[in-house]
Amino acid sequence: MKSLFAKLTxxxxxxxxxxxxxxxxxxxxxxxxxxxGTASMLPEGPGGMVFVEYDxxxxxxxxxxxxxxxxxxxxxxxxxxxxxxxxxxxxxxxSWGIQVEVPYDNRTFRTETADPNTAPGAVASVNWGELGDIxxxxxxxxxxxxxxxxLEFGVKLPTGNYNENDAFGDVDRDSELGTCSTDILLxxxxxxxxxxxxxxxxxxxxxxxxxxxxxxxxxxxxELDGSVGVYYSGFALGPVKIxxxxxxxxxxxxxxxxxxxxxxxxxxxxxxxxxxxxxxxxSPGLELDFHPITVYADVEIPVFxxxxxxxxxxxxxxxxxxxxxx
Numbered sequence: 001m002k003s004l005f006a007k008l009t010x011x012x013x014x015x016x017x018x019x020x021x022x023x024x025x026x027x028x029x030x031x032x033x034x035x036x037g038t039a040s041m042l043p044e045g046p047g048g049m050v051f052v053e054y055d056x057x058x059x060x061x062x063x064x065x066x067x068x069x070x071x072x073x074x075x076x077x078x079x080x081x082x083x084x085x086x087x088x089x090x091x092x093x094x095s096w097g098i099q100v101e102v103p104y105d106n107r108t109f110r111t112e113t114a115d116p117n118t119a120p121g122a123v124a125s126v127n128w129g130e131l132g133d134i135x136x137x138x139x140x141x142x143x144x145x146x147x148x149x150x151l152e153f154g155v156k157l158p159t160g161n162y163n164e165n166d167a168f169g170d171v172d173r174d175s176e177l178g179t180c181s182t183d184i185l186l187x188x189x190x191x192x193x194x195x196x197x198x199x200x201x202x203x204x205x206x207x208x209x210x211x212x213x214x215x216x217x218x219x220x221x222x223e224l225d226g227s228v229g230v231y232y233s234g235f236a237l238g239p240v241k242i243x244x245x246x247x248x249x250x251x252x253x254x255x256x257x258x259x260x261x262x263x264x265x266x267x268x269x270x271x272x273x274x275x276x277x278x279x280x281x282x283s284p285g286l287e288l289d290f291h292p293i294t295v296y297a298d299v300e301i302p303v304f305x306x307x308x309x310x311x312x313x314x315x316x317x318x319x320x321x322x323x324x325x326x
Contacts, residue, residue, distance in 0.1 A: 055317065081106070096138070099136075115167075148191050154184075155182060
């Protein structure tokens with residue numbers, strides 16, 4: 001099994017380095033991490049895999065529309081998050097498998113405080129760590145004899161806390177680690193050698209995260225993630241297989257709506273909304289396989305971003321995944 005795009009189906013394609021992960025709860029201000037897995041996690045037959053994925057994101061650049069915007073336009077100043085996801089993927093035959101991802105996240109959020117005892121523009125810092133939203137997926141790879149094409153379907157559970165806050169309510173809903181929603185997850189992947197004996201393989205993946213059951217009237221935006229990439233499997237150093245990977249990642253997230261969206265305004269008019277985005281990222285990565293252990297790492301660099309309103313973005317995202325196959 002391999003890992004390259006984010007737990008995408010059956011074996012977790014790129015999976016949150018294994019990939020998770022989200023992995024972790026998504027956030028209207030872009031606090032979530034890319035959900036599609038890694039190529040090394042695409043399924044290759046019966047068996048299991050356990051993995052741990054670490055993702056890091058430090059959001060401090062205010063962005064509006066297609067460009068950087070003045071810091072003064074955004075009351076939020078920094079969102080620093082460590083995403084840690086543990087997971088299990090198991091295929092009991094060549095066609096059917098399951099994947100479970102359990103995230104634990106730690107976040108430091110700095111924003112202008114509502115504390116009336118401070119000067120205007122004073123910044124509060126809130127730090128918390130807790131369980132995120134658990135994801136459970138079924139994976140089907142029986143569409144072709146070589147397992148090159150697969151489908152996934154599952155659910156994201158509302159297990160993450162969405163009520164973390166300080167005494168002045170400085171943490172808004174889109175900055176929580178849990179979304180408070182139950183989401184349907186639908187995805188697919190395909191991989192193929194360029195030629196029959198070529199060491200180069202291309203792959204593509206896509207995953208839709210669609211909230212269907214919500215609480216307290218707050219509905220997070222839907223998210224569609226996809227990737228196209230290529231990896232080379234011709235390198236080795238003794239018993240260690242070395243696989244360089246290059247991919248292009250795309251993400252499209254709708255804006256939140258309902259109570260507490262964009263500062264508590266119910267379905268605010270365009271121009272007040274501060275959630276929803278489109279992004280394109282380039283992601284070079286490297287996988288080391290010394291069976292039964294695989295280690296995958298990449299960096300994800302935004303090359304295009306369109307943010308609705310004013311939102312904090314990160315200059316890069318970092319991912320590290322370690323997995324054990326059995």
